[in-house]
Amino acid sequence: QVQLVESGGGLVQPGGSLRLSCAASGSIFSISTMGWYRQAPGKQRNLVGTIASGGTATYADFVKGRFIITRDNSKNTVYLQMNSLKPEDTAVYYCNAAPYPAMTGSSATYWGQGTQVTVSS
Numbered sequence: 740q741v742q743l744v745e746s747g748g749g750l751v752q753p754g755g756s757l758r759l760s761c762a763a764s765g766s767i768f769s770i771s772t773m774g775w776y777r778q779a780p781g782k783q784r785n786l787v788g789t790i791a792s793g794g795t796a797t798y799a800d801f802v803k804g805r806f807i808i809t810r811d812n813s814k815n816t817v818y819l820q821m822n823s824l825k826p827e828d829t830a831v832y833y834c835n836a837a838p839y840p841a842m843t844g845s846s847a848t849y850w851g852q853g854t855q856v857t858v859s860s
Contacts, residue, residue, distance in 0.1 A: 769800065
């Protein structure tokens with residue numbers, strides 16, 4: 740069992756930045772890839788990006804060049820640095836952890852409760 744707790748969300752102006760954190764606890768030894776997802780009201784939950792245990796990150800096209808995912812394995816924490824935020828980035832952001840060999844976001848993975856990010860002037 741893995742528990743994930745997101746933090747760092749809030750209200751930010753367009754063009755601003757936020758840094759989200761996701762702290763993992765429990766059976767963290769099994770965690771391989773972690774990911775960030777987001778879900779806006781009335782929309783599906785979409786993948787923002789993933790990061791493998793070795794630090795290799797992937798990103799959705801709509802955040803490439805603006806968002807950066809990092810992880811600190813010693814702290815069991817993954818981060819989402821969000822820059823140049825747009826109103827359309829407004830969503831609840833969720834952390835996901837995938838025990839090997841599960842794929843990120845699958846039914847075999849773990850989810851946090853989410854943190855609200857609102858981009859508005």
